[in-house]
Amino acid sequence: MSKKQDQGTNLLYRLIGEARTYDDVIVMGRGDPDFDTPAHIVAAAKEAMIHHHADHAPPEGLPALREAIAERVKRVNNIDVDPATEVVVTNGGQEALFLMVLAVIAPGDEMIVPEPNYNTYADSLAFAGGVKVEVQTWPNDAFRADPDLVRAAISERSRALLLVSPNNPAASVISPADTAELLDIASENDLMILSDEIYDLFVYDDFVHTSPAALPGGKERTLTLNALSKAYSMTGWRLGWIVGPADLMARVAELKAAISGGASVISQHAGIAALTGPQEPVEMMAEAYRKRRRLVLDALDAMGMKYGLPQGGQFVFADIGFTGLDSAEVAQRMLTEQHVLAYPGSAFSKDRKDYLRMTFLQPEDQLIEGLERMKTAMGSIMAGQ
Amino acid sequence: MSSQNKLGLLKRHEANGDLNRPLPGPMMRHAADLAADEAISPLDERVIAAASEAMEAGQTHYVDVPGIGPLREKIAAYLNESTGSACQAGNIIVTAGQQESRFLTIQKIGELYESIAVPDVVHPGARKALGVRQRQIVSLPADAEGRYLPTLAGLAAAVRGGCRLLYLESPSRLTGAAYSAAEVAEIGKILSDNNAAAIWDQGLAPWVDGACSSLAAQESAPARVAAIGETWPGQGLASWFIAYIAAPEDWAPTMQSQKQIMAICTATASQYAALEAGDLFAEARERQLAQLKRQRDALLDQARSRQLEVCGGGASNIIALKTVGGADGAVDRLRRAGYEAADGAHFGAANVIRLSVGSGTEAALEALS
Structure with a gap:
């Protein structure tokens, strides 16, 4: 795939494909809730x-x-x-x-x-x-x-x-x-x-x-x-x-x-x-997302990362400009080195190379593990490794 | 306050004759609905069990854009066995029905060519798919004399005239007429000699008694061909909207990308149902075909005895009749008698109607005569 082709939707699907090759991957990229259909x-x-x-x-x-x-x-x-x-x-x-x-x-x-x-x-x-x-x-x-x-x-x-x-x-x-x-x-x-x-x-x-x-x-x-x-x-x-x-x-x-x-x-x-039918499952999932959102925001705060406060939805769009790297490269390194999938902001807009999109659509223990790995990846990037 | 913007776009859409062409239903609604593309078929309990098991196992999420691997493998194996093609799973895209197969191939393979040649008589879904985003269309004349299939001379003229992409049906979706093995070989030669390609709708091929040659399986004159068809006809899945595209691997990415853009993937339950139905199709096809053929032969005798003119065709699931004074009159007459027929005018043949072969067809012929 040429560099020109490896962007936008194609880039996201290439990352999804690579993520599938890791048994221990934690997916914080795709907007696919972890809950099964009620x-x-x-x-x-x-x-x-x-x-x-x-x-x-x-x-x-x-x-x-x-x-x-x-x-x-x-x-x-x-x-x-x-x-x-x-x-x-x-x-x-x-x-x-x-x-x-x-x-x-x-x-x-x-x-x-x-x-x-x-x-x-x-x-x-x-x-x-x-x-x-x-x-x-x-x-x-x-x-x-x-x-x-x-x-x-x-x-x-x-x-x-x-x-x-x-x-x-x-x-x-x-x-x-x-x-x-x-x-x-x-x-x-x-x-x-x-x-x-x-x-x-x-x-x-x-x-x-x-x-x-x-x-x-x-x-x-x-x-x-x-x-x-x-x-x-x-x-x-x-x-x-x-x-x-x-x-x-x-x-x-x-x-x-x-x-x-x-x-x-x-x-x-x-x-x-x-x-x-009954709407309780929707309420249950919404409550879970509320808790997970808080969990993710607290972890990002602890890492000193900036983001726009998620007012709705199932994502956090976080600023990774401090790394000095393009978000596609950061997402690639997080995936390859730490087996965590987050989406590069550049896939959503050419002007958002400084951002990562992370979902909170995984169980809490997975999110905690994913955020720990992300911290490790960021540490590695900042150390110039 | 009226919106000039909205009025303008409504005017644009309403002027698009191809886009507004009526589409036959995917499956008969009842025994007197003879207009649909497929007859009502029972759904085997093994299909229900397979789909249920998948859903209970949590297969309710997104799956791969081109389809689940086992289904792609099964479709490839079926095509190889039934048509002699040499497909692998990587050649297969599972689509959300035959109309999506038409749309993806026409629009995305069409992007690779300056123009596309389309038969004057073709399933209205092909015209509809073309109407979404206008392309340069070259006419392939098709008339009663040629069984409503474009002639080989017409195909050759289009290709030599510079059109490098053909859209063809064999069997015809209107009459069931199919190109012979020799004709298919000749079409392959025309394409390969002129570096041309084709989209080949072979969806009715399972209902042809005997061999029905596929352009996608021409060893002597290999051409670039994308074959499309339902997955699997006669298995009760018509309203589940599932079909396939079998295409050269270098064509697949552009269609997969477009599939992702417009649907992400095909419904998971439909795919697991189709996976099981593939086995049943292999078991049941011969029996279903024999039964349909018997029914159709009896109906043809009846039609002839009533001085109705039958269009030649090899697919056992449909009968096409020529009408006097336009198909709309015959369609209206049938409607008044309680029957629905497909109007040939929507396919491009104003004096033809199409009836599904089913329990109501005999009475419909009686009403027509």
């Missing part, structure tokens, strides 16, 4: 195999799942949608992300993207022929997407504004006031909003997540993405959704049909069980 959801999938294996699966998803999604986005996000026309089920949040970008971006169109951001947005934008216009955010401002900077980035070619809250990888949460101001900016400049809310159930301390589509005038110009992967530990089921205004969702449904036709009926029945 038992009642697995039971529902097994039941569906017996009774629903041949259900007709339209591209937009099973009606019962779309109803459950509509109920969920009303309950959690305060977004009103018609399940018949304003919901499309997707193969995970990843496909939802890809579809959202394809739905609103034509070649040459600009999308305003607060950085750093999930690497796949750049890939999807490149596929669509769009142009990424970056708005930088920084840890000393808790990675806030500053509305003034967003306004300044708008041009005649601007078509969409991406809002990922809680953010991946920076773990910032857009405040209600900023959400309202960003919606105003989008309305004044006739921009569509792509709102990625996949971590909306994981918001810490007193921070508050607000869906732009829930605000007056928001729904008509907003596509909102979510998925079951993170909240219900269902990454392998590949189930997500987009909600938005009916006229645009009709186009999203056509794109979904063109890209993959539909989503597995078994996953969809599992999804119905997840959304309509």
